[in-house]
Amino acid sequence: MTKQIYKPRPITGFPEWLPEVRLIEQRWMDHIRRVFESYGFCSIETPSVEEIDVLRAKGEVDKEIYVIERLHKDENDNGESRLALHFDQTVPLARYVAQHFNELDFPFKRYQMQKVWRGERPQAGRFREFYQCDIDVIGVDNVPLHFDSELAAIMVDILRGLNIGPFQMQISNRKILMGLCAGLGIEDPAPITRAVDKIEKIGETETKKLLIESGLNDDKATIILKFATIKTQDSSFVEQVLALGVSHETLAQGLAELASVMNQLTHIEKGFVLADLSIVRGLDYYTGTVYETKLLENTDFGSICSGGRYDDLAGSYINKHLPGVGISIGLSRLFEYMRINNKLEIGAKCPTDILVCLPSEDKRDEAAQTARQLRERGFNVELYHTYQKIKKQMAYAEKKAIPFVWFPPFEDGQPHEIKNMQTGEQTSADPQTWEK
RNA sequence: GCGACCGUAGCUCAGCGGUAGAGCCCUCGGUUGUGGUCCGAGUGGUCGUGGGUUCGAACCCCAUCGGUCGCCCCA
Numbered sequence A: 001m002t003k004q005i006y007k008p009r010p011i012t013g014f015p016e017w018l019p020e021v022r023l024i025e026q027r028w029m030d031h032i033r034r035v036f037e038s039y040g041f042c043s044i045e046t047p048s049v050e051e052i053d054v055l056r057a058k059g060e061v062d063k064e065i066y067v068i069e070r071l072h073k074d075e076n077d078n079g080e081s082r083l084a085l086h087f088d089q090t091v092p093l094a095r096y097v098a099q100h101f102n103e104l105d106f107p108f109k110r111y112q113m114q115k116v117w118r119g120e121r122p123q124a125g126r127f128r129e130f131y132q133c134d135i136d137v138i139g140v141d142n143v144p145l146h147f148d149s150e151l152a153a154i155m156v157d158i159l160r161g162l163n164i165g166p167f168q169m170q171i172s173n174r175k176i177l178m179g180l181c182a183g184l185g186i187e188d189p190a191p192i193t194r195a196v197d198k199i200e201k202i203g204e205t206e207t208k209k210l211l212i213e214s215g216l217n218d219d220k221a222t223i224i225l226k227f228a229t230i231k232t233q234d235s236s237f238v239e240q241v242l243a244l245g246v247s248h249e250t251l252a253q254g255l256a257e258l259a260s261v262m263n264q265l266t267h268i269e270k271g272f273v274l275a276d277l278s279i280v281r282g283l284d285y286y287t288g289t290v291y292e293t294k295l296l297e298n299t300d301f302g303s304i305c306s307g308g309r310y311d312d313l314a315g316s317y318i319n320k321h322l323p324g325v326g327i328s329i330g331l332s333r334l335f336e337y338m339r340i341n342n343k344l345e346i347g348a349k350c351p352t353d354i355l356v357c358l359p360s361e362d363k364r365d366e367a368a369q370t371a372r373q374l375r376e377r378g379f380n381v382e383l384y385h386t387y388q389k390i391k392k393q394m395a396y397a398e399k400k401a402i403p404f405v406w407f408p409p410f411e412d413g414q415p416h417e418i419k420n421m422q423t424g425e426q427t428s429a430d431p432q433t434w435e436k
Numbered sequence B: 001g002c003g004a005c006c007g008u009a010g011c012u013c014a015g016c017g018g019u020a021g022a023g024c025c026c027u028c029g030g031u032u033g034u035g036g037u038c039c040g041a042g043u044g045g046u047c048g049u050g051g052g053u054u055c056g057a058a059c060c061c062c063a064u065c066g067g068u069c070g071c072c073c074c075a
Helices: A019-037 A052-056 A075-080 A090-099 A146-161 A174-183 A189-196 A199-213 A219-230 A237-242 A249-263 A331-340 A361-376 A390-399
Strands: A049-051 A082-083 A107-116 A129-138 A167-173 A271-274 A290-294 A303-310 A322-329 A355-356 A381-385 A404-407 A416-422 A428-429
Touching: A019 A107, A019 A129, A019 A146, A019 A331, A052 A090, A052 A146, A090 A107, A090 A129, A107 A303, A129 A146, A129 A331, A146 A167, A146 A249, A146 A290, A146 A303, A167 A174, A167 A249, A174 A189, A174 A219, A174 A249, A189 A199, A189 A219, A199 A219, A219 A331, A237 A249, A249 A271, A249 A290, A355 A361, A355 A390, A361 A381, A361 A404, A361 A428, A390 A404
Parallel strands: A167 A271, A355 A381, A355 A404
Antiparallel strands: A049 A082, A107 A129, A129 A322, A167 A290, A290 A303, A303 A322, A404 A416, A416 A428
């Protein structure tokens, strides 16, 4: 009789980590949470599923959405196949705010760290199930522009603390390009924004080709191209845009807003934030400030932290005008980049500080007692429950990279001992007073 | 959804027409109460799957499934 084995394969796009990697991911999340809370953001968690109609209210993203249904559907179950996994946290937030409008305090500042699902082709840094860490500020009728700069500062703060190497956040304002297009008499700005957005990736020549293909004459294409290459560390982009000789009310408004945001970010060390007018972002609900963040050693990897301002978040779900601004860290993407490039400092495979070893069968009580005493004093302590040669017990600690091994007395009357696995040093110690 | 490349042990790969290999990992051993190094032994694969060509296929051909990378889109 041979046992039937179903050989499992990893499901691409749905990552899972070994304990030593997961441990670091948890540390990252702790860090992110701490910074969010330090700015007074509160946490919410929404269900993994939303009604399909809720998810669809914002636009055409149908092919990305995973629908859920029971394997065995009853005849009268039809109405229930209306559920699907959320593909971001902004839409669930909008629904949440609409639903709890009367119980929330505005401006509503919340953070949310959950998994989201997208039915896309997985690639490096692109998953079908991944974590996002969002913060958003929602106001009734308006949200001060100061939040736009504060959100940028928060994210720079977080990313610097994660030790991810050089990065840069690029900020722009959609009104600038929209106003520029309007000022140039361009009726459909969509293909223009798409071309501008690609300049970093495909270069100026290719971008210009795209612009011409979209129906622009050479003069207009040249203006747009010139515009798309403007990058400044302060608000001096304003003069450069004005020098293009196009004027429009929306353009002026966008310039004023972005200048204001940049001026409020001068406290950040130079280089972390850049006004980059080629940033527009595809998502159609952004109407003002837009953010993107790239790792400078590999800008092709994609944005690791992006977001923007929207005029009306929840208009599809409630009859109120609720503008907001939000930004999200692509935790899984960023983490994966660090992991595959061996930049995570992989350490212990468990949170254990001390392994208490079992000297012999008849010393179980003493060993357990020792473990309890150490645990009460705040250490993470594992007890080796199977009596095996000390050699085996040590090898276990070694494999899991547990930093200390505790030896309760082998014979009555002897002292306890503790061994530092890194230095190999072993000394006698008292479970009530020992310190690392 | 479209295009290019790739599927041999848990992992990284060699073999490219004549009966499945290496390194790492894992397990055990190298005697009394102590890990890492070293030495020895062992477990593990119907060579992604199905068909075809051949005396004979991991190897050649076709199909299929899976993976990787681009495009689209995005964290």
